[in-house]
Amino acid sequence: MAVVTMRELLESGVHFGHQTRRWNPKMKRFIFTERNGIYIIDLLQSLSYIDRAYEFVKETVAHGGTVMFVGTKKQAQEAIAEQATRVGMPYVNQRWLGGMLTNFSTVYKRLQRLKELEQIDFEDVAASGLTKKELLVLSREKAKLEKTLGGIREMQKVPSAVWIVDTKKEHIAVGEARKLHIPVVAILDTNCDPDEVDYKIPGNDDAIRSVTLLTRVIADAVAEGLIARSGVATGDSKPGDKAAGEPLAEWERDLLEGDKTPAEAAEAETPAAKDEVQTSAETEKVADAEQAVAPAVVEEATGAAAVEPEQA
Structure with a gap:
């Protein structure tokens, strides 16, 4: 069964x-065509690369690895936090601090400091043995640490792989991962450098729906890897399936409770959510082109998909 379908990619605007x-010539091989001044990404290639990335992430987690989710742009912040939390993985969605990977020993000390501050009862001044002013200073320190390091508070060592949304914006994170030889899995828009990414997914890294869909796919791969690691999954079982006669543990039920396919998620989405206002970055990118481009792309992409088996 396909990890994601062509229709889901089209409906999420992954092809824009x-x-x-504004492009990187190295991305030429991933471009399907050009319409109204906008490059259209070849979704047949995207499907293939999604499958490769999915298998890599699943196997990495199944063998005891962890995946760090990184996306600090506004369009990605919510999806990164939601999906990483769902599968119990570390994430950074506010600001990437230089040295978060290459100087993790120092970052780990700050994580320990955060845990110390979390033990303080800021409401009980008398029991704390501190003045109100001292508590206020510590409270502000705790809030600052939670904002920048809250997503990685349980991280004990550098991750086995990183999932990145927008490699241009997160170039520091990409550089640190490459320096430590940590595999990078990322969305590649037409202005990105594919040479920086180990497991690339050609697609739109500006649209909220596109980022949400692809981040969910990676989170599903993590979920399947976790189940395989625990020995629950058997054969070709998918995330959410359990071994015959073997009930899921409570943590696994919690993990998979919201683990719907992208199609199911779309059906459950309320009309208000579907009409969600796009950010300025999305609007600049697709507003003028979407109406004219989408019908042609759907026809060409689905036509190409139908012809592909005959060529093979």
């Missing part, structure tokens, strides 16, 4: 690239 004047 950047304007033709």
Whole structure:
């Protein structure tokens, strides 16, 4: 069964690239065509690369690895936090601190400091043995640490792989991962450098729906890897399936409680959510082109998909 379908990618706008004047020539092989000054990404290639990334993440987690989710742009913050939390993985969705990977020993000390501050009862001044002013200072320190390090508070060592949304914006994170030889899995828009990414997924890294869909796919791969690691999954079982006669543990039920397929998630989405206002970055990118481009792309992409088996 496919990890994600062509229709789901089209409906999420994964095929929209950047304007033709803002591109990286190295991405030429992933471009399907150009419409109204907007590059259209080849979704047949995207499907293939999604499968590769999915298998890599699943196997990495199944063998005891962890995946750090990174995305600090506004369009990605909610999806990164939600999906990483769902599968119990560390994430960074506010600001990437330089040295978060390459100087993890120092970062780990700050994590320990955060845990110390979390033990203080800021409401009980008398029991704390501190003045109100001292408690206020510590409270502000705790809030600052929670904002920057809250997503990685349980991380004990550098991750086995990183999932990154927008490699241009997160170039520091990409650089640190490459320096430590940590595999990078990322969305590649038409303005990105594919040479920086180990497991690339050609797609739109600006649209909320696109980022949410692809981040959910990676989280599903993590969930399946966790189940395989615990020995619950058997054969070709998918996330959410359990071994015959063997009930899921409570933590596994919690983990998979919201583990719907992208299609199911779309059906459950309320009309208000479907009409969610796009950010300025999305609007600049697709507003003028979407109406004219989408019908042609659907026809061409689905036509190409139908012809592909005959060529093979």
